[in-house]
Amino acid sequence: MGTLSEISKHIIAGDASSVPSLTQQAVSEGLPARDILQEGLLSGMAVIGEKFKSHEIFLPDVLMAARAMQAGMDELRPLLITEDVPSLGKVVLGTVRGDLHDIGKNLVSIMLKGAGFEVIDLGNDVSPESFVDTALENEAPVVAMSALLTTTMPVMGEVTDLIRQRGLEEKLKTIVGGAPLSDDAARQMGANAYAYDAASAVDRIRELISSE
Ligand code: B1M
Secondary structure (H helix, E strand, C coil), rough: CCCCHHHHHHHHHCCCCCHHHHHHHHHHHCCCCHHHHHHHHHHHHHHHHHHHHCCCHHHHHHHHHHHHHHHHHHHHHHHHCCCCCCCEEEEEEEEEECCCCCCHHHHHHHHHHHHHHHHECCCCCCHHHHHHHHHCCCCCCEEEEECCCCCCHHHHHHHHHHHHCCCCCCCCEEEEECCCCHHHHHHHCCCCCCCCCCCHHHHHHHHHHCCC
């Protein structure tokens, strides 16, 4: 079995102790960091999502897999983030209020930093006011929001409403992403952009900033 499928297997098993060394092994075999992420770590999490959905596994199993995933991402982070890139602009990032899912958001953060953006990461369970106030305080032109629950997705609409109520639509652009989102849902939330994954979030944010 190849190293990438080993990584995937250990993510599914929630084995946070062996995922870092397997990730390092894949790196020393010369595999590109993005392949390790996609075909090792993320493919393991995709299986976990399916098994959870079909009630084959339960919340503690998901939590363990999430820990294993984070441990692998910690190993890859330095490879995905190159230092000394001139700043392309500031982005305020967070998972919306009521939502604790932060793995995808962390991935967006890594990719943005890798591309040269300055990221102000507010973590998870972030209120609409906190997104908007932080962007204003830091003169950041973009608010980037993640949501993984259909029940928390509407908070994104609260953020865009707040931006409009305060007359900040020209100054502050929004981008949304996460499993329950789509182009249509993003439009309903009043967002300026939607990104399917972390890599395309970088492209969309570049477009948002250059269209200012
Ligand atoms: Co939860 N969970 N979870 N969970 N969990 C989901 C999301 C779910 C789909 C599982 C399922 O039923 N199949 C389901 C949601 C159903 C729904 O709303 N339709 C669900 C549920 C129900 C719940 C609880 C309510 C369970 C409960 O308590 N009964 C609970 C809610 C807690 C809360 O948030 N208040 C809960 C809890 C948890 C854990 C804490 C155990 C854990 C999270 C740990 C953590 O994040 N630190 C967890 C996990 C791990 C998952 C699954 C299995 C995996 C999510 C993940 O990290 N994927 C998930 C099933 C699934 O998604 N298939 C599930 C890997 C990650 C890289 O992908 O975050 O999608 P993702 O990010 C992607 C894209 O979406 C995108 O880029 C990334 C890829 O490059 N993206 C963006 C994300 N944010 C973006 C922002 C952007 C652009 C792109 O721009 C700003």
